[in-house]
Amino acid sequence: MTRRRLMGVLAAAGLGPALARRTIADEAPAGAAKSAVPELKLIPSSTAPRYPAVLSDGQVVQPQRPLPVMHQTDVLVVGGGAAGFTAAIAAARAGAKTTLIERYGYLGGLWTGGQVLLVISTHAKQNGQLKKVVRGIGDELLERLNKIDGAIINQAPGKHNPTSDPEATKVVMDDMIREAGVNVLFHCWVVDVVMEAGALRGVVLESKAGRHAVLAKVVVDTTGDGDVFAAAGAEHEQRLHAIGLVHRLGNVDRADKAKLKEAGFSSLGSATPLQSVTWINLRGPSTNALDIADLTRLEIAHRRAIWDRVQKLRRTPGGEQVFLLDSAPQLGVRTTRILAGTHQLTFKESREGKKFSDTIAVGGAQNAQHPEWPIPYGVLLPKKIDNLLTAGRSSCVDEKLIEDMRLIASCLTTGHAAGAAAALAVRSGCKPRDVDIPKLQKLLLDQGAYLG
Ligand SMILES: Cc1cc2nc3c(=O)[nH]c(=O)nc-3n(C[C@H](O)[C@H](O)[C@H](O)COP(=O)(O)OP(=O)(O)OC[C@H]3O[C@@H](n4cnc5c(N)ncnc54)[C@H](O)[C@@H]3O)c2cc1C
DSSP states (O other): OOHHHHHHHHHHTTOOHHHHHHHHHHHSOTTOOOOOSOSSOOOOOOOSOOOOOEEETTEEEOOOOOOOEEEEEEEEEEOOBHHHHHHHHHHHHTTOOEEEEOSSSSSBTTTTTTOOOBOOOSEEEETTEEEEOOOTHHHHHHHHHHTSTTSEESOSTTOOOOEEOHHHHHHHHHHHHHHHTOEEEOSOEEEEEEEETTEEEEEEEEETTEEEEEEEEEEEEOSSSOHHHHHTTOOEEEOOEEOBOOEEEEOGGGSOHHHHHHTTOOOOOEEOSSTTOEEEOOOOOEEOTTOHHHHHHHHHHHHHHHHHHHHHHHHSTTOTTOEEEEEOSSOBOOOOEEEOBSSOBOHHHHHHTOOOTTEEEEEOOTTSOSOOEEEEGGGGSBSSOBSEEEOGGGSOBOTTTHHHHTSHHHHHHHHHHHHHHHHHHHHHTSOGGGSOHHHHHHHHHHTTOOOO
């Protein structure tokens, strides 16, 4: 709508020119250049070939169609959570042309969008002392947050398991990704893969701009749900796990906690870097997080339960000022697909601290109560499909070790390793399964990672 037309509409509605001016001013972004593009544009019927699905004999059939190649890159990281973030930076810093695709409009995945704010397992207990296992890119991020007021707590030297503010984390992740020269594509959803002779050659994505292909020499699947390796036909396991919805409360510093305790409210959640805000972790039923009906049902049920609880809190003496700040934009999906890698790391191996010649990262302890555990390269490598790696919560571990592997700290370190391995494979002109392990370990150490 043009300015002249808006003025006319407001005047016809009995609203004066002053309001019309204010409305326009409120909507104009500060300092934005005046657009030369007409505000209303007629799109004529297209003569370009279209390939709509066809309903024929009761079956919906998608016709064969050529796909425009939007982009070509050396390393393609799909999913910008904790693992994808470190993978993309590691690959770019190792000299690979790197692209990161993320379905939402921010980085961090469950850590930021899921509002899971407590970074667990940053340290292990070695000879009675706390020892930091998250080093390199993950630690660099935590250290940068440490320098911003209100961005992170419990990050003093020697302390473990910090809690970060999700907005600060998103902004610092944006900065670091940009500085590393990673090409980021937000708001696109990878829906399929491009294969050539049994090896991965890229992905197919959907966005508001339609369906496109992105080609790559190596793809790192950090979707958390193994969307890429599943589409490529890689062997994997699928697991049901408690699905929650994290939320945050505001004004908790104005609550009378003693009164609330008397009334049966024992906790107002966990501390965040913002004094008046807490976050509340939630466990829900173990259902299939790949089933959209289940996800929809849970989203609605959790939201209602959270709302009712907070309303009850506000009616209780001592809790009147507390309010629901927000529920996480992302449902709390803990685990879905786990890759069947060339090495399945077991809980037993981890607790024995078994050493591997191909260690690419080191795991910590949830409450720094046990020693570190080396993580071998094979947990990231599919058994058969080439040009593909995974990292983060879909890495290959047995059922008991999932609880450790899916924590943010392990996602940061395995992501770092996968990105470095992908870049090294590109540089060496070999498949990820053939990379020279001592060279990979040297690259990781040069990038500040800890390998035990
Ligand atoms: C409720 C809950 C509480 C938890 N509590 C803690 C805790 O206190 N401390 C802790 O350390 N850990 C905790 N965890 C675990 C931890 O938060 C996650 O396992 C970890 O953050 C996962 O990181 P990731 O990078 O592997 O995956 P994700 O964070 O899931 O990132 C995957 C990214 O890929 C994107 N993506 C997915 N599919 C596609 C696609 N097809 N195309 C494009 N993009 C895609 C997603 O949008 C997302 O950004 C918790 C998890 C949950 C669910």
